[in-house]
Amino acid sequence: MNNFVILPILLPLLSGILMFFIRRQIRLQEALAVAGLLSTIIASLLMVSTISDNGIQILNMGGWEAPFGISLVADMLAGLLVATASVVTLICVLYAFYSTNQDRKKFYIYPLIMFLLCGVNGSFLTGDIFNLFVFFEVMLISSYALISLGGGKIQLRETIKYVITNIIASSMFVIAIAYLYSITGTLNMAHLSERVALAGQDGLITTVSLLFLIVFGLKAGLLLFFWLPGSYSAPPAAISALFAALLTKVGIYAIMRMFTLIFYHQSELTHTILVWMSALTMILGAVGAIAYTDIRRILAYNVIVSVGFIVFGVAVASEASLNGAVFYLIHDMLAKALVFILGGAIISIAGTDKLRDMPGLIRFRPTLGWLFFLSALALAGVPPLSGFVGKVMILQGGVEQRYYVMAAVGLITSLLVLYSAMKIFINSFWGETLLSEGEEKSSGKGYLLPGSILAALIIGLGIGAEPVMEYVRQAVEVMLNPTLYIEAVLPQTDI
Amino acid sequence: METFITIIAGVLFTIGTYLILSKGLVRIILGLSLFTHGVHMLLMAVNGLKKGGAPLLGEGTDVYTDPLPQALILTSIVISFALTAFSLVLGYRTYVELGTDDLEQLKGDPNE
Amino acid sequence: MKFTDVILQTSTKILVFIILTFSIYVMFAGHHNPGGGFIGGLITASALILLYIAFDVKTVHEIIPVDFKIVGALGVLIALLTGIGSMVLGYPFLSQTFAYKTLPLFGKTELATAVIFDLGVYMAVVGTTMTIILSIGEDE
Numbered sequence: 001m002n003n004f005v006i007l008p009i010l011l012p013l014l015s016g017i018l019m020f021f022i023r024r025q026i027r028l029q030e031a032l033a034v035a036g037l038l039s040t041i042i043a044s045l046l047m048v049s050t051i052s053d054n055g056i057q058i059l060n061m062g063g064w065e066a067p068f069g070i071s072l073v074a075d076m077l078a079g080l081l082v083a084t085a086s087v088v089t090l091i092c093v094l095y096a097f098y099s100t101n102q103d104r105k106k107f108y109i110y111p112l113i114m115f116l117l118c119g120v121n122g123s124f125l126t127g128d129i130f131n132l133f134v135f136f137e138v139m140l141i142s143s144y145a146l147i148s149l150g151g152g153k154i155q156l157r158e159t160i161k162y163v164i165t166n167i168i169a170s171s172m173f174v175i176a177i178a179y180l181y182s183i184t185g186t187l188n189m190a191h192l193s194e195r196v197a198l199a200g201q202d203g204l205i206t207t208v209s210l211l212f213l214i215v216f217g218l219k220a221g222l223l224l225f226f227w228l229p230g231s232y233s234a235p236p237a238a239i240s241a242l243f244a245a246l247l248t249k250v251g252i253y254a255i256m257r258m259f260t261l262i263f264y265h266q267s268e269l270t271h272t273i274l275v276w277m278s279a280l281t282m283i284l285g286a287v288g289a290i291a292y293t294d295i296r297r298i299l300a301y302n303v304i305v306s307v308g309f310i311v312f313g314v315a316v317a318s319e320a321s322l323n324g325a326v327f328y329l330i331h332d333m334l335a336k337a338l339v340f341i342l343g344g345a346i347i348s349i350a351g352t353d354k355l356r357d358m359p360g361l362i363r364f365r366p367t368l369g370w371l372f373f374l375s376a377l378a379l380a381g382v383p384p385l386s387g388f389v390g391k392v393m394i395l396q397g398g399v400e401q402r403y404y405v406m407a408a409v410g411l412i413t414s415l416l417v418l419y420s421a422m423k424i425f426i427n428s429f430w431g432e433t434l435l436s437e438g439e440e441k442s443s444g445k446g447y448l449l450p451g452s453i454l455a456a457l458i459i460g461l462g463i464g465a466e467p468v469m470e471y472v473r474q475a476v477e478v479m480l481n482p483t484l485y486i487e488a489v490l491p492q493t494d495i
Numbered sequence: 496m497e498t499f500i501t502i503i504a505g506v507l508f509t510i511g512t513y514l515i516l517s518k519g520l521v522r523i524i525l526g527l528s529l530f531t532h533g534v535h536m537l538l539m540a541v542n543g544l545k546k547g548g549a550p551l552l553g554e555g556t557d558v559y560t561d562p563l564p565q566a567l568i569l570t571s572i573v574i575s576f577a578l579t580a581f582s583l584v585l586g587y588r589t590y591v592e593l594g595t596d597d598l599e600q601l602k603g604d605p606n607e
Numbered sequence: 608m609k610f611t612d613v614i615l616q617t618s619t620k621i622l623v624f625i626i627l628t629f630s631i632y633v634m635f636a637g638h639h640n641p642g643g644g645f646i647g648g649l650i651t652a653s654a655l656i657l658l659y660i661a662f663d664v665k666t667v668h669e670i671i672p673v674d675f676k677i678v679g680a681l682g683v684l685i686a687l688l689t690g691i692g693s694m695v696l697g698y699p700f701l702s703q704t705f706a707y708k709t710l711p712l713f714g715k716t717e718l719a720t721a722v723i724f725d726l727g728v729y730m731a732v733v734g735t736t737m738t739i740i741l742s743i744g745e746d747e
Contacts, residue, residue, distance in 0.1 A: 006690075006700045014687060020680035062701040130567055137574045144581055148588075156589045157601040160520070163582055167527050167575075168515070171534045174571050178538040181564065551640065573645060580739040587743050 004050065005059040005072045007043040008082045008121040011036055012089075016114030026105050030097055033110045037090040040117070044083040051079045052471060056478065056488035058127075066127075066490050067191040073127030073489055076475035077326060081124045081253060084330050087457070088245045088337045089117045091450040095341050096238035098446025099348065104149050104236070112149075113242065116142040123250045127489055129180070130187045132254065133173050136219070140166050143247060147235045158234035165227040169218040176211040183208065190489035193262045193482050201265035209263035209270055213277075216258070220251025222311050223277040225304045229288065232303065233296030237344020240296070244303045245337040249329060252307060256314050256325070260479040267317060274315035279406050281308030286413040289420035294353040295343045295428070298420050302339070302379060305417050306332045309410055312403075313394035321397025322476045327469065328390025331378075331461060335387060338375045338454040339421070342368065345447035346428050358428040369429040371451050376421030378458050380414050386461035389469075500540040507533030520586040520596040524579065531575040535568045612661065619661035626654035634729050635722065644725035648732025655733070656740055664744060675741065679734020686727030689720055 015036025019029045051057055057074040060066060074082075093113060100109060119139025126132050144166075148159040181187060183204060184195045196205055214224070221228040228248070232240050255274075263270055285304030292298050310332065313325030345368055347353045349361060362369045374385070381387030391414065398407035461468060478484045507529050514526025547558030590596045630650035637643030658667050693702035705719035 003694045003700055006694070010687070010691070010700075013683075017680050017684050017687065020676060060699055062703060063699045130570070134570060134574070137578075141577060141581065144585075148585060151588065151592055153593055153601070156585070156592065159585060160582075160589065160598070160601070163578075163585065164515070164523060164527065167578055167582070168530070170574075170578075171531050174531075174534045174567075175537060177567070178534075178541050178564070181567075182541040182543075187563070569645075577735070580736075584739060584742055 002050075002057045002059055002074075004043065004047055005057050005074045005125060006061075008040050008047065008086065009072075009118055009125060011040045011043060012086075012114040012121065013118040016111040016118065019111045019114070020108070023106065023108070026102070029105070029110050030093075033093050033114065034090070036114060037086060037093060037117075040086045040121075041083065041090060044079065044086050044121075047074055048076070048079040048083055048471065051076050052474060056485065058489055067186055067188045070131050071127040071188065071489055072125045073190070073485070074125055075478045075485060075488070076471055077253075077256070077479065078124040080326070080330060080471055080475060081249070081333075082121050084333045085117065085120050085124070085246055085249075088333050089113065089242065091453055092238050092242040092245070092337060092341070094453075095241065095344075095446055095450040099238050099344060100236055107149055109146070109149060109239075112142045112146050116146065116242065116246070120246050120250055124253060127189050128187050129189055129192065130177055133170070133177060136173070136250070136254075137170060139247070139250065140170070143243065146239050147231060147243075149239075150236070155234045158231045161227055162231040165218065169215050172211065172218075173215045176208055176215060179208045179211070180205075188489065189257070189261055190486040194486050194490070196262055197265065197482075201263065205263070206266045206269060209258070209266075210273070212258055212263070213255070213270070213273065216251045216254045217277065218251075219248070220255060220311070221248045221281075221304050221307050222251070222255070223281045223284075225281065225285070225307070228304060229292075229297050229300040232300040233294075237340060237347065240300075241337045241340035241344065244299070244340050245333045248303060248307050249333055252310050252314070252329060255311060256479065259314065260317070260322075261482050261485060264317075264482070271315045271317055274311060275403060275406055278308045278312040278315055279409050281305070281311070282409055282413040283308075286416040286420075290416055290423075293355045295347055295355065295424055296353050298424060299339055299343050302417055302420065303336060305413055306336070306379075309391075309394065309413070312406060312410060313390075313397065316394070316397045316401050316403060318397040318401050319476060319480060320400060321394050322479055323469070323472055324390045324393025324395075324397060326472045326475050326479075327465070328387065328394060330468075330472075331386040331390050331458070334454055334457050334461065335375060335378045338451060338458065339372075339379060341447055341450055341454070342372045342375055343424070345451070346372070346424075350428065355424065355427040358431075360429060360431040362429040365429075368447065368451075369425070371447075371455055372429070373425055374455055374458075376418065376425055378462075379421050380418035382418075384459070384462045386458050386465065388462060389465040496544050497540045500536055500544065504533045504536035504540060507536060518598050520589065520598065523598075524582045524586055527582065528575065528579045531571070531578075535571055535575075538564055538568050538571070615661045619657055623654045623658055626650060626657070630654065634725060637725050638717075638719050638721055644728030645732050647725075648729040649736065651729070651733050652736035652740075655737060659740070659744060664741070675734045675737035677734070679731050679738060682727045682730025682732070682734055684727070685730065686724050689724045689727065692720075 015032050019032055022028045047057065051074055059072040061070045061072065093110070096109065116139055119135050119142060122135030123132055123139060126135055144159065144163050147162060148155065180192070184192055186192055186195060218224045232243055259270060259274065282305050285301050285308055288301035289298050289305060292301065310325050310329050313321040313328065346361065349365065350358055378385040378387050381391035395407050395410055398410065511526045511530030511533055514522045514529065517523065542561065542564040546560050548556030548560065550559040550562040586596060593601070630647045633642040633650060634644055634647030637647065690701040694700050703719065703721045705717055707715055708718050710716050
């Protein structure tokens with residue numbers, strides 16, 4: 001029993017609720033948001049170090065023992081992702097201070113961001129599959145409200161599409177849970193893993209696992225990403241940075257968890273499908289990133305490419321590739337937040353998101369330009385930035401397991417990602433200076449602090465990869481040996 | 496009895512899918528709520544209906560029905576209640592701001 | 608448009624109290640019997656909505672001058688605080704306990720902390736439901 005585990009869920013929720021009582025005092029809300037997020041970060045970092053010292057931390061909520069009650073399970077994977085998610089949220093909130101208008105701020109934007117983080121952290125930490133659904137919904141309902149704030153034709157249309165797609169996906173999630181419960185009679189993930197292993201993963205369970213794959217594929221944007229480019233380019237920059245950094249990653253986490261902990265017995269079927277889905281996702285995402293000429297869409301398609309790449313690492317399921325996938329997941333949360341924030345800054349300065357109309361900004365905003373250049377390199381995985389380490393390990397794992405074609409797809413798409421990001425850089429920073437001093441649509445200030453924090457984190461993660469890898473290896477160890485997870489959650493006398 | 500409930504769930508799925516594929520926003524929202532109700536029926540049917548007494552302390556029977564599926568359904572109903580309410584508000588605001596609830600007219604760029 | 612309906616208004620005045628009483632009964636029954644905060648909250652909300660239908664928004668707002676968003680937030684806060692309370696005392700989050708106390712008037716009564724949690728849920732449900740209904744209904 002360790003009550004510490006609940007804190008990364010509780011602190012954002014509590015500070016979000018308190019903000020309802022101070023609706024008019026925006027300054028106070030902002031201070032509360034920063035305080036809440038900082039304490040969440042501290043709690044999650046402490047949690048990571050506790051997990052590293054003492055192994056997996058469990059909290060059985062309400063004191064109900066594991067297979068019967070809901071348990072929160074903080075293993076290293078969950079701990080790392082919770083810490084990263086909290087850091088990224090803090091940075092996006094810092095950007096939202098400057099980039100969001102007063103109306104949105106009055107309409108509960110900060111509480112909604114806090115609830116979103118509560119849902120995200122809860123999804124990472126929960127050890128119960130139905131509870132995972134509930135936290136998914138907490139996250140999604142906050143995201144529905146965030147994406148629709150403000151109105152306007154495009155935003156309303158994209159919200160409608162996003163909401164409908166996600167309601168259908170959530171319904172299928174419940175269907176999959178219903179089947180799984182009727183087959184195994186349990187909802188606790190550790191218990192599920194044990195029972196599936198005991199009974200053998202027959203055709204029925206594999207079918208259910210594919211249903212889960214469809215659900216999480218929809219949420220993560222894995223092959224079923226048709227809703228993603230539209231809805232990620234509709235809301236204001238700070239919100240879409242948050243979405244790009246967190247939402248799809250929760251889906252990827254769910255795929256990781258399900259297919260390493262529960263459905264790992266029929267890997268020649270399920271993991272082959274995963275490999276193919278990831279390869280197609282990478283190719284289609286890269287095609288989209290090249291084809292479009294507005295910044296928001298290009299960035300949204302870049303999200304899709306990286307989803308494909310991470311899931312490829314999960315699907316290969318060797319030690320090296322899983323190490324790479326976890327590392328790249330952490331990197332990608334930071335890098336996606338960075339490019340979306342910088343992209344938002346470019347759009348707000350130029351007043352347009354069409355590359356054709358972009359003025360040469362490098363003379364006015366050299367810092368912004370070079371930060372964006374750095375983030376483009378980070379996206380593509382150029383050393384010494386953090387994407388490199390993860391990419392190398394995933395590809396190494398892929399080649400070891402003889403997925404030569406897929407590894408080649410991964411390499412080529414990362415080149416195309418670099419091309420698409422450079423396209424933004426060249427078009428918006430180089431070229432003839434169309435704007436003169438003072439003619440910018442807005443100062444675009446506010447990107448500097450969050451942008452430089454993120455850039456520093458990405459460089460730090462790239463150079464200091466070795467100490468971080470120590471934690472990542474601990475996470476992967478649990479993924480490779482589900483018994484570690486089961487033994488931590490379930491009381492030993494049972495079975 | 497389970498067969499009967501399953502058939503009802505199937506009918507709800509059919510009507511829900513039909514409505515979701517239509518153009519009017521209100522019909523889509525109704526379709527979504529029928530679809531989620533189908534899910535709840537299915538959840539109840541696949542886990543067996545009444546196998547024993549109600550799982551309450553005062554009932555005093557030896558065989559209890561598994562309460563978990565019903566707890567899941569209740570949670571799911573709460574969530575779908577919130578979602579339906581949200582999408583109704585969303586549909587209403589769309590109608591107020593854009594003057595239409597026809598998804599065809601919400602289309603944007605020609606190349607979409 | 609002035610909306611008056613004598614039958615509806617007269618019966619509402621009586622019905623609302625019956626519904627509210629029933630909702631409170633359901634909420635307190637939820638500890639051992641069917642019922643609970645969610646269903647009680649919904650019944651209360653239905654009583655309030657009946658008021659809003661029979662009379663208009665402005666009149667009802669004068670009688671019940673509460674911001675339902677605050678009610679909802681307060682409810683979640685109460686529910687959370689019961690969980691945090693058990694954390695402070697060193698038990699797992701959301702642990703519940705109960706005790707038998709002899710109260711005047713009631714005699715020997717079971718007092719459970721789960722009821723406080725249910726009260727939070729009740730308020731949260733009333734708050735959110737009314738917020739949603741009013742956000743559509745308040746529009747002219």
